[in-house]
Amino acid sequence: MSKEAYGLLIDYEYCSGCQSCEVTCKETHNYPVGKWGIRVLEEGPWEIEDGTGVFDYNYVPVPTDLCDLCIARTSKGREPACVHHCLANVITYGPIVELAEKMTQKSKQVLWFPQYKPLTAKGKFVPTKKSNSEGVGGAKVEVEANESWSTAAHRRSDDDHFEMGLVE
Amino acid sequence: MEEMKAAPVVKLDTLSDVNDIGKPWRYEEDGLTVTRLSPWSAPGCHPTGCGLKIYTDGEDRVVKVEGDENHPVTQGRLCVRCLTLMDYMYNPSRIIYPMKRDPEKRGDADAWERCTWDEAVAIIKENYDRITKQYGRESCVCFTGTGREGGTFNPYGSVMLGTPNYCYTQSGYACYIPRLAASSYIIGSAYPEIDYACALPGRFDDPAYELPECLIMWGKMPLSSNGDGLFGHAVIDMMRRGTRLIMVDPRMNWLASRADIHLRLRAGTDTALAMAMLSVIINEGLYDAEYVEYWCYGFDELKARLNDPEKGMTAAKAAEICGIPEEKIVEASRMYAQAKPACISWGLAIDQKANGMQAGQCILDLMAITGNVDVPGGNVLGDVTSGLNEVGFGFEKGVGDLVSEMIGLAEYPAYCNLIMNAHADLMLQTLETGEPYPIKFGMYCGNNLMSCTSAEPKRWHDAILKSLEFCFTIDTFMTPSAQASCDVFLPLAASAEREGTTFTHYGASMGIKGFSQAATRTGEALTDAEACFKLGKALNPQWWTDYDTVEDFINHLRLSNKFKFREVAPAVYVQDEVTYRKNECGKLRADGKVGFNTPTGRIELYSTIFQQFDDDPLPYYDEPQYSPANTPELLKDYPFVLTTGARPYAFFHSENRQIPFCRELNPDPIVEVNPKTAKKLGIADGQWCEIWNQFGSCKQKAKLTETVDENTIHCQHAWWFPEEDGSEPNLYGNWRSNVNNLVPNFHFGKLGFGAPFKCLLCNIKPIDECLDTDMDEVWTKFKREDQ
Numbered sequence: 001m002s003k004e005a006y007g008l009l010i011d012y013e014y015c016s017g018c019q020s021c022e023v024t025c026k027e028t029h030n031y032p033v034g035k036w037g038i039r040v041l042e043e044g045p046w047e048i049e050d051g052t053g054v055f056d057y058n059y060v061p062v063p064t065d066l067c068d069l070c071i072a073r074t075s076k077g078r079e080p081a082c083v084h085h086c087l088a089n090v091i092t093y094g095p096i097v098e099l100a101e102k103m104t105q106k107s108k109q110v111l112w113f114p115q116y117k118p119l120t121a122k123g124k125f126v127p128t129k130k131s132n133s134e135g136v137g138g139a140k141v142e143v144e145a146n147e148s149w150s151t152a153a154h155r156r157s158d159d160d161h162f163e164m165g166l167v168e
Numbered sequence: 169m170e171e172m173k174a175a176p177v178v179k180l181d182t183l184s185d186v187n188d189i190g191k192p193w194r195y196e197e198d199g200l201t202v203t204r205l206s207p208w209s210a211p212g213c214h215p216t217g218c219g220l221k222i223y224t225d226g227e228d229r230v231v232k233v234e235g236d237e238n239h240p241v242t243q244g245r246l247c248v249r250c251l252t253l254m255d256y257m258y259n260p261s262r263i264i265y266p267m268k269r270d271p272e273k274r275g276d277a278d279a280w281e282r283c284t285w286d287e288a289v290a291i292i293k294e295n296y297d298r299i300t301k302q303y304g305r306e307s308c309v310c311f312t313g314t315g316r317e318g319g320t321f322n323p324y325g326s327v328m329l330g331t332p333n334y335c336y337t338q339s340g341y342a343c344y345i346p347r348l349a350a351s352s353y354i355i356g357s358a359y360p361e362i363d364y365a366c367a368l369p370g371r372f373d374d375p376a377y378e379l380p381e382c383l384i385m386w387g388k389m390p391l392s393s394n395g396d397g398l399f400g401h402a403v404i405d406m407m408r409r410g411t412r413l414i415m416v417d418p419r420m421n422w423l424a425s426r427a428d429i430h431l432r433l434r435a436g437t438d439t440a441l442a443m444a445m446l447s448v449i450i451n452e453g454l455y456d457a458e459y460v461e462y463w464c465y466g467f468d469e470l471k472a473r474l475n476d477p478e479k480g481m482t483a484a485k486a487a488e489i490c491g492i493p494e495e496k497i498v499e500a501s502r503m504y505a506q507a508k509p510a511c512i513s514w515g516l517a518i519d520q521k522a523n524g525m526q527a528g529q530c531i532l533d534l535m536a537i538t539g540n541v542d543v544p545g546g547n548v549l550g551d552v553t554s555g556l557n558e559v560g561f562g563f564e565k566g567v568g569d570l571v572s573e574m575i576g577l578a579e580y581p582a583y584c585n586l587i588m589n590a591h592a593d594l595m596l597q598t599l600e601t602g603e604p605y606p607i608k609f610g611m612y613c614g615n616n617l618m619s620c621t622s623a624e625p626k627r628w629h630d631a632i633l634k635s636l637e638f639c640f641t642i643d644t645f646m647t648p649s650a651q652a653s654c655d656v657f658l659p660l661a662a663s664a665e666r667e668g669t670t671f672t673h674y675g676a677s678m679g680i681k682g683f684s685q686a687a688t689r690t691g692e693a694l695t696d697a698e699a700c701f702k703l704g705k706a707l708n709p710q711w712w713t714d715y716d717t718v719e720d721f722i723n724h725l726r727l728s729n730k731f732k733f734r735e736v737a738p739a740v741y742v743q744d745e746v747t748y749r750k751n752e753c754g755k756l757r758a759d760g761k762v763g764f765n766t767p768t769g770r771i772e773l774y775s776t777i778f779q780q781f782d783d784d785p786l787p788y789y790d791e792p793q794y795s796p797a798n799t800p801e802l803l804k805d806y807p808f809v810l811t812t813g814a815r816p817y818a819f820f821h822s823e824n825r826q827i828p829f830c831r832e833l834n835p836d837p838i839v840e841v842n843p844k845t846a847k848k849l850g851i852a853d854g855q856w857c858e859i860w861n862q863f864g865s866c867k868q869k870a871k872l873t874e875t876v877d878e879n880t881i882h883c884q885h886a887w888w889f890p891e892e893d894g895s896e897p898n899l900y901g902n903w904r905s906n907v908n909n910l911v912p913n914f915h916f917g918k919l920g921f922g923a924p925f926k927c928l929l930c931n932i933k934p935i936d937e938c939l940d941t942d943m944d945e946v947w948t949k950f951k952r953e954d955q
Contacts, residue, residue, distance in 0.1 A: 019833050034943065045422075053430055081234075092182050
């Protein structure tokens, strides 16, 4: 992995689901209603062991395909807007290799390596022409016309055969 | 307030090294002007004073809003309500010029006409002079809310209108003030807030600080509400450092999932639980005997009461009442008592029941007998100079002897005299009957009572329309209340357009004093201080001779003339001086002697003041008026416990519904139903339902979630739909999803406090209609021009 690869480390033990990341992202990027650069997903609540009153309940912020890691901010040395405004202070921005090391120090964390508009990033389809076109088409053999053509969907067998559409 | 020095900054570890720490209150950056301020959100919120940086361009238009990393507590963090401030300020539906309407055309959304400030003031003055001449100044009422600029703005009532009838219109003042009253009467201090090191220069690492080992979160969800000025996410900062939680809440919310013990009590039974915890701690000898001996009064009486077979409480008895296993109550009591230090964060749920004063009393007793009052990491107090920063301001001058005419003062002095407010329920009665005298002139100042504050909102609507000859408001947006009943609408400045202060916790505990100087202005909108000054000079100039400018008024109202606003405001955030254990050094009493500011000089476990007001001096448990235990005969029709008003992040009460990015987080009014209950009733996730009881009904959209148990229904509060037709009778759909339709007035306790907003009964059924909000419509109607 490139040392220049940056990501977001999220401590979801303490993500309270406040959605400040979602809204500051929309304000920063001017994304309208219905479009998001990050979303907070809700998981739970459900009881881990029935009757104990101990519940599983987690919020996990997930960067979308419109997350550009706030390139306009980070190129000036600032942290992304979601990091700055996160009420629970659970988002850390940095080189992924450093974040991965940090991730080993505490449980309930998730590390994201977002990709802004991944299809665009892949670029337009361009045929590579890497394959050797010779030989791909097969042997050079003359083929004759087919007088006994039939519907291929009707598989023939010797003892049980009828032709659909020809039954009177 | 000895000095006004900018608070030192404590940088968050996630903040980049390229940041704005140490920048002045105003500076230039990349061709933009940046103004740092400490406001109360859009207009309304709690007094948290979160740090903001407002970026304005050459035309003084706000182009960016960011959290200010210089704030010692918020450190750059911001919630969605401030992050969308631009969408609020430049919302196409915001009102930025004064408007008038023929009183005959109240309720007609198309009948408003733009006018000048001079004309608006002249109309108000003409009506004020005519009405007060005929009926007296007591015929005026100010409907007030949570506050939006430094406080609830008492001078509107006292020195502007000269009326004793300033009135928060929620039944039994069921928000904050019952807790404040219990504190004032029992501890002699306004409000014991948990110690989150907000006023310590080094914050959590300050040498004077000790991290609480245990925090009880009692009927409060501060993460979304920032209730009473406590920056809720400070609790997460503490949990990360090792504080362990006990949660007392009927709802299994996110914070409860992080608690060591969750006491998931039946809504409204808090006093039984609190008495049981006192009982366990006292009978097991887990209390701080030395502290009790020196600093508490009436311990033996309290112990006797708790052990009284009839009026007392045991863990076993509470277990049955509250529906929690007995061993969990015992375990929680031991955990809290043995932790050193420990603190209790108590919330709105305490206020929202007739028996709430006793719940508050018990919680204060819990803090006291464990020796956790005003110690590092415990519940800390303000000193003798703090208190609600403006209660009573201008009363002597503007109200004088008329104070005796205050509605409810004779019947409920423990309420009215404490907060200098007319009693909410008795005001409703007065509006309806004209007794003891007619109320003819009204003003809303930070209140949208028909959507949010008041129980039986249609009843308030009818009473106001029947009684008031004239009514006006000052606000940022049209509200259902103003649309129904106002004749003049004055435009209010938003937070970035204000000059003023925000003192955390209303100034009632050690905290931060925040200052804001306007970053910009919009249209002809004025701040509350400016409007009050302008109208005061016009209506009652004799009380305004001391003030030549609005700033003179602010200096007096907010800074007691000890400082000049313009000189201290550049500090932006100033921390109070912290002294712990003020009872040991005479800082709690006017006479400077050691002890607490109560008649006995001690924390009164046996309250001589409750006794003086004819309430029981010791705690007792009363069932909610309508509950499975108290009214089993009603369960046939209303089989579920109804609790209301849990706070979402998207809204502050009835505000922000027209802010697209807030609304998008919570487009529809949500009723929480347990999946098992829903299955039984045939309710699908996302299906609209009708919720009703003996007082009324409303429609909300079901969210199936185990947040509520099978016997409990939770409804969101304060819903209206600004995208809809505003004219009567629709009034922006105000009555359709309004859960206050189901809440009665006149169900308060002996001292006049409390209302059952969080403990009623109801029934629920699925309906065929789909009433989903069309977010495209909200976006098209309310987005900014440049979006």
